[in-house]
Amino acid sequence: MHSPPAPALLDVDRLRAEFPVLERETRPGVPLIYLDSAATSQKPRAVLEAMTAFYEHQNANIHRGIHRLAEEATGAYESARRRVAAFIGTPDPAEIVFTRNATESINLVASTWGRTKLRAGDLIVLTEMEHHANLVPWQMLAAERGLRLAHIPIDANGRLDAEAYRELLSRGPRLVAFTAMSNVLGTITPAAEMTAQAHAAGALVLLDAAQSIPHLATDVRALGADFVVFSAHKMCGPTGIGVLYARRELLESMPPYQGGGDMIRRVSLHAFTPNDVPYKFEAGTPAIAEAIGLGAAVDFLDAIGMQEVQAHEAAITEYALDRLSEVPGLQVFGPPAAERGGLASFSMADAHPHDVAQILDSLGVAVRAGHHCAMPIHEVLGVPATTRASFYLYTTPGEIDRLIDGLYKVKHVFA
Amino acid sequence: MDDLYREQIIDRYKNPRSRGTLDPHDFTYEDDNPLCGDRIRIDVRVDADDRVTAAAFSGQGCAISQAAADLLTESVVGKTLDEVKQLTKDDILEMLGIELGPVRLKCALLSLKVLKAGVYGIDQLEADLA
Numbered sequence: 241m242h243s244p245p246a247p248a249l250l251d252v253d254r255l256r257a258e259f260p261v262l263e264r265e266t267r268p269g270v271p272l273i274y275l276d277s278a279a280t281s282q283k284p285r286a287v288l289e290a291m292t293a294f295y296e297h298q299n300a301n302i303h304r305g306i307h308r309l310a311e312e313a314t315g316a317y318e319s320a321r322r323r324v325a326a327f328i329g330t331p332d333p334a335e336i337v338f339t340r341n342a343t344e345s346i347n348l349v350a351s352t353w354g355r356t357k358l359r360a361g362d363l364i365v366l367t368e369m370e371h372h373a374n375l376v377p378w379q380m381l382a383a384e385r386g387l388r389l390a391h392i393p394i395d396a397n398g399r400l401d402a403e404a405y406r407e408l409l410s411r412g413p414r415l416v417a418f419t420a421m422s423n424v425l426g427t428i429t430p431a432a433e434m435t436a437q438a439h440a441a442g443a444l445v446l447l448d449a450a451q452s453i454p455h456l457a458t459d460v461r462a463l464g465a466d467f468v469v470f471s472a473h474k475m476c477g478p479t480g481i482g483v484l485y486a487r488r489e490l491l492e493s494m495p496p497y498q499g500g501g502d503m504i505r506r507v508s509l510h511a512f513t514p515n516d517v518p519y520k521f522e523a524g525t526p527a528i529a530e531a532i533g534l535g536a537a538v539d540f541l542d543a544i545g546m547q548e549v550q551a552h553e554a555a556i557t558e559y560a561l562d563r564l565s566e567v568p569g570l571q572v573f574g575p576p577a578a579e580r581g582g583l584a585s586f587s588m589a590d591a592h593p594h595d596v597a598q599i600l601d602s603l604g605v606a607v608r609a610g611h612h613c614a615m616p617i618h619e620v621l622g623v624p625a626t627t628r629a630s631f632y633l634y635t636t637p638g639e640i641d642r643l644i645d646g647l648y649k650v651k652h653v654f655a
Numbered sequence: 656m657d658d659l660y661r662e663q664i665i666d667r668y669k670n671p672r673s674r675g676t677l678d679p680h681d682f683t684y685e686d687d688n689p690l691c692g693d694r695i696r697i698d699v700r701v702d703a704d705d706r707v708t709a710a711a712f713s714g715q716g717c718a719i720s721q722a723a724a725d726l727l728t729e730s731v732v733g734k735t736l737d738e739v740k741q742l743t744k745d746d747i748l749e750m751l752g753i754e755l756g757p758v759r760l761k762c763a764l765l766s767l768k769v770l771k772a773g774v775y776g777i778d779q780l781e782a783d784l785a
Contacts, residue, residue: 592717594691624692653660
């Protein structure tokens with residue numbers, strides 16, 4: 241009845257061996273089934289080893305020291321920047337600004353570009369399915385500067401309403417900021433097309449790629465986006481480092497974000513001259529080991545091939561949706577498998593998401609329950625919370641089967 | 656199976672004894688836990704001596720939050736308001752008979768927060784908890 245995805249596109253068993261945490265049990269005899277990669281992915285040994293090797297052999301501050309270690313550390317940090325640039329399709333590493341995470345990247349754009357380029361009454365277009373990270377910074381800026389915010393609605397299948405978008409563009413927004421992949425519905429938005437439409441209407445585009453870059457091959461130049469933000473920790477990298485990609489001329493036109501060391505060219509007691517891009521946005525000692533970890537994560541993903549990752553997850557997602565549909569009283573939100581990334585948020589009759597997640601946890605299955613930092617979309621869906629299972633390159637059909645077993649257990653408890 | 660879902664809790668969740676609203680009532684209060692969407696309202700009637708004569712809860716949420724609300728509202732009937740004010744987190748955990756992690760503790764304690772806010776007035780409660 242339910243055939244697991246046919247040809248093994250990835251050697252998942254070999255890949256799983258690269259992730260030490262996947263070998264653990266959550267309690268004696270209960271292996272971990274990690275279905276929460278949309279919150280944060282697990283980390284392969286190559287990333288952990290790159291970071292440890294840095295601390296054991298090269299640890300020094302960057303960009304200033306003359307000594308051997310400082311030069312090696314600087315080289316490793318800048319090499320990571322070049323590999324990230326290549327990974328997302330820009331030949332210019334200066335277009336890669338290292339931040340703390342996608343959230344900080346959005347706040348950086350709001351604080352610098354937003355504060356200097358936007359005037360009272362200007363319109364920013366967002367969507368109903370944004371993560372709080374792509375809502376609250378704009379709400380704060382709107383309150384400060386008297387901006388207007390409007391939101392593209394979603395339809396019953398979790399797709400953005402294209403006609404409503406065209407209508408919003410006719411109002412002359414200055415910025416369209418939207419997710420490339422919803423963290424609740426999994427919807428993959430038509431980012432290239434929406435970007436072209438926004439540009440034709442005279443707006444710039446910020447793409448929240450936190451959920452998409454770990455899973456889909458990304459070419460920022462082909463997308464044409466002005467700003468692209470993402471976090472390392474969802475793509476096999478460490479926490480504490482994220483990326484802002486922006487076109488060089490935009491970065492050059494923006495004032496600095498935070499003041500401090502490294503972001504300056506020259507300082508006197510009363511004034512400073514900012515450094516070149518991207519350094520003028522990287523005040524203070526950055527997350528050096530984490531940048532090196534991100535570089536290793538990019539190498540790891542490159543070696544597998546993002547097309548292969550994408551194909552594996554598409555097969556897993558299709559299998560998961562198929563199996564979820566057999567559970568009576570379970571409702572999955574969002575579009576069909578072909579239009580979504582590797583996650584499924586659902587509700588179950590008679591069982592609250594907290595109870596679902598708790599019972600699954602007792603079987604070793606880790607899922608997320610709650611509003612997933614996207615309260616407005618839950619209001620649109622008409623549910624206070626959902627349970628979300630999310631997948632990655634290491635997810636197996638057998639793990640989906642364990643999830644389904646667990647959901648039957650939930651039904652049994654609450655029957 | 657975790658004893659989180661032992662029979663008493665599931666039974667209370669599915670067959671609550673004191674679910675409903677009281678009209679008229681002497682106190683009522685409603686609050687939610689925005690993190691998970693648990694929402695609870697509690698209505699209370701008292702007699703001339705400030706002794707609870709009836710209590711009922713309504714709302715929605717997880718099994719822990721709803722079972723705790725049912726056990727709590729049932730247990731306060733016959734208590735004076737002063738006795739209600741003395742109730743603590745440990746009383747709720749004792750009624751539930753389980754150990755809870757920090758996230759689920761919020762679910763379990765929502766009804767106590769709502770009850771006390773109704774009896775004290777929310778300002779006094781915040782001062783009391785501070």
